[in-house]
Amino acid sequence: MTLLQDVESSQLRKDLPKFSVGDTVRVFSRIKEGEKERVQYFEGIVIGFHRNGIATTFKVRKESYGVGVERTYPIHSPLLEKIEVKKRGDVRRAKLFYLREVSGKKARIREKKDWLSKKGVVVPSVGAPEGPAEEPPAVSPGETPQE
C-alpha cells in the first residue's frame, strides 16, 4: 500500500450496503441547522457513480412534484447516516442520464429478477445489512420461473 492510499484508507467507509446503478435507495444524511442536527432522507434512483477512490460519489434522482431533483453524495462522507436499498433495478448502462429526458412509462426501470433464491439456492445478499425490504415481490412457492 502506498502512503497516499494509507491516508485515504482510514477515511473509507465499509459499513454501507452495496448498491448499483438503477437501484432505488433511501439516503439518510445528517444536516446541521444552526445548533440542531437532524437526519434527512432522500429517496430516488441511483443514476450513476463517479468512481475515484475516496472521492467516489453517486447521483440520486427523483421526481418531486413534477420537478426532477438530483443530489450527489460522496459515498465515504461521514455525514451519511445510512443507506437503505429499496429496490434493485435491472439496467443495461452505467449512467442513467437518459432519465432526465423521459417521463412516465419510459422512465420505469425493470426490477432485477432474483432467479437463484426462488430456486432455493442461498446466495449471500449483496446488500448485507438489509432486511426483507429489498427482496423482490414474494412468489408463491410452487411457481416455476418463467423464461
Add this chain to the structure above:
Amino acid sequence: MMTGILGKKLGMTQVFDTEGKVIPVTVIEAGPCTVIQRKTSRDDGYDAVQIGFLQMKAHQAGKPMLGHFQKAGKGTFRALQEIRIEGSDPLDVGSEIKVDIFKEGDVVDVMGHTKGRGFAGVIKRWNFRGGRATHGSMFHRAPGSIGASAYPSRVIKNMKMAGHYGNERVTILNLRVVGVQPEKNLLLVRGAVPGAKNSLVYVRRAVKKQGN
C-alpha cells in the same frame, strides 16, 4: 525552534473534516532530515542549520560534497537546505528534524519546482485566448500583434510571448496544515503545491502570516 523541513510531494487526495466537509489536501512525506552543518554567528555571522534529506550512496556524491558530508558523519544526502534559527537553539550536527515540528492548524509556505512545460506557446503560457478553429479562420494559436510599427520600432520589454514555461521555483504562501502523522512522516496541507509527484518540496512556517 525549527521552522522548516524538506519533503517529497506524494500527491493529492481529499479528507473529510469534523463537519463532514471535503478538504482537498496534498500529502507530503516530510523528513526525517539530518542536521549536516551548524552555522553560528561567531564563525559565520549568523545562526543557521543545514539539513539533508533523502539519503544516497557515497559514490553518488561529488568529491567536494563528500568531504562536507564526512564532516557531519551522518551519510550523504541528495537535498540540502539551510534554515535560519535562533542562536540559543540546541540543534547540533547529526540531530534529526521530524515532521512533528508542525501541528494541525499551523500555517505554512511550500516551495517547489513546477512541472516543466518546455517551449510553450502563448495560450498555455499566458492564457491568451487564441482564434477560431474553423470557418475559414487563419488565426489559431498565434500571439497576434506584439506592438506598433515605425514608432517605437521595437518590441517593448516584458511582452508576453512564447518561450520556456515551468520548471521554476514557486512559493505557495499560507497553506493550512490539515494533518500530521509523525509515525509515517506525513504532512497534509490544504490545497495544491508546486511540482510533480515525488518532487522535492521545502515546507516552512508561514513568513507573512500574522501571529504565526
